[in-house]
Amino acid sequence: MTDFNIGIPTQIAFGSGSLSRFASVCEEHAWNKALVIASASMSQRDFAAAFLDRLPLEVQIWTNVESNPRVGTVDACVAEYRAQGIDVVIGIGGGSAMDQAKATAVGLRAGPSVTSLMRGEAPMPTTKAPLALVPTTSGTGSEASWGAILTDCERGEKGGLRGRVVSADYAFVDPSCTIDLPESITMTTGFDVLTHALETFLSKKRSPYTTMLSRRSMQSVFRYLPVLKSSPRDLGARTEMAFASTLAGINLALSSTCLPHRLQYPLGALTDTPHAEGLAALYPSWLASTLPYATADLAECARWIGGTASSDRELADWFVEQVGALIGSIGMLRRLSDFGIDEATAEKLVSQVSGALDNDPGDASPEALRRIYLQSV
Numbered sequence: 001m002t003d004f005n006i007g008i009p010t011q012i013a014f015g016s017g018s019l020s021r022f023a024s025v026c027e028e029h030a031w032n033k034a035l036v037i038a039s040a041s042m043s044q045r046d047f048a049a050a051f052l053d054r055l056p057l058e059v060q061i062w063t064n065v066e067s068n069p070r071v072g073t074v075d076a077c078v079a080e081y082r083a084q085g086i087d088v089v090i091g092i093g094g095g096s097a098m099d100q101a102k103a104t105a106v107g108l109r110a111g112p113s114v115t116s117l118m119r120g121e122a123p124m125p126t127t128k129a130p131l132a133l134v135p136t137t138s139g140t141g142s143e144a145s146w147g148a149i150l151t152d153c154e155r156g157e158k159g160g161l162r163g164r165v166v167s168a169d170y171a172f173v174d175p176s177c178t179i180d181l182p183e184s185i186t187m188t189t190g191f192d193v194l195t196h197a198l199e200t201f202l203s204k205k206r207s208p209y210t211t212m213l214s215r216r217s218m219q220s221v222f223r224y225l226p227v228l229k230s231s232p233r234d235l236g237a238r239t240e241m242a243f244a245s246t247l248a249g250i251n252l253a254l255s256s257t258c259l260p261h262r263l264q265y266p267l268g269a270l271t272d273t274p275h276a277e278g279l280a281a282l283y284p285s286w287l288a289s290t291l292p293y294a295t296a297d298l299a300e301c302a303r304w305i306g307g308t309a310s311s312d313r314e315l316a317d318w319f320v321e322q323v324g325a326l327i328g329s330i331g332m333l334r335r336l337s338d339f340g341i342d343e344a345t346a347e348k349l350v351s352q353v354s355g356a357l358d359n360d361p362g363d364a365s366p367e368a369l370r371r372i373y374l375q376s377v
């Protein structure tokens with residue numbers, strides 16, 4: 001067994017009602033002033049309004065939360081609040097709000113702008129403002145991961161800030177915050193959890209620890225995401241999905257994702273489409289491309305969710321079918337053409353793919369990327 005790390009720098013309070021513990025954390029640190037990053041509609045939801053009302057400190061709210069957060073917006077927020085003595089940044093929402101909060105916490109304590117950090121024009125700082133995250137989707141796992149995905153509109157690039165400093169000090173994963181989530185967001189974010197569980201398992205950086213988390217996370221998604229399709233207010237199923245999301249988020253920090261996430265970023269920057277919808281469009285082609293390289297691992301995934309075929313190849317084929325069936329059953333069948341991407345545009349995306357491509361178990365050559373994009377149109 002090779003060496004690996006266990007754990008993350010974030011203290012995670014999990015469970016319905018866990019959000020109520022935040023007030024005592026504020027008192028423990030003697031924080032006086034909070035900057036909350038949450039959309040206007042989010043900050044007015046009953047649980048959020050009650051949470052903010054009860055906080056024992058002065059609260060400023062930044063409501064300009066974008067579905068694909070722009071680095072220029074983060075810098076505008078930092079400029080407005082840098083001199084205001086913010087003790088803690090609180091992000092409430094899905095991955096976008098949480099990533100914006102992470103980048104803001106870094107920016108408030110950094111000399112250079114977040115834009116220059118993202119472009120690699122200045123070194124990442126080693127400290128940030130204290131940060132607490134409250135996920136309201138299950139989800140991106142951003143509450144446990146080390147990074148903030150941002151779009152640089154001037155350059156037309158999607159990238160972000162990465163590293164241990166880009167992580168929350170506290171996360172309050174309270175499944176009751178997700179109970180009113182619309183079906184479409186429940187399904188798209190739930191599919192994102194599956195991609196994190198699967199890709200962090202297939203990743204060359206996986207460990208026995210991350211494999212254990214992938215297994216539990218994947219089992220929950222296959223079992224409970226369809227339950228939420230028919231019973232959206234099932235708190236037990238919401239709790240399982242919140243747990244699955246956070247486990248997969250821990251894996252994002254320790255193991256990292258594979259090609260679909262690398263391929264989705266230029267797609268998201270170009271089309272401004274939800275992250276998981278791009279992944280759903282790319283998945284069938286990526287899985288077909290990866291299966292010959294990861295047959296035994298995909299067979300293992302099949303066993304985790306109850307597959308019983310006799311050979312690894314049959315099990316792997318069955319698992320790929322199950323992923324396709326899940327995508328269909330939760331209403332997420334997508335093609336790149338649904339986002340206005342034609343073959344010529346798909347070809348151009350290949351040169352914009354960046355990141356650790358060698359983490360993938362399969363063929364990550366430019367020709368393979370081109371094939372996956374074209375087969376997904």
Ligand SMILES: [Fe+2]
Nearest residue numbers: 192195196275
């Ligand atoms: Fe993702």
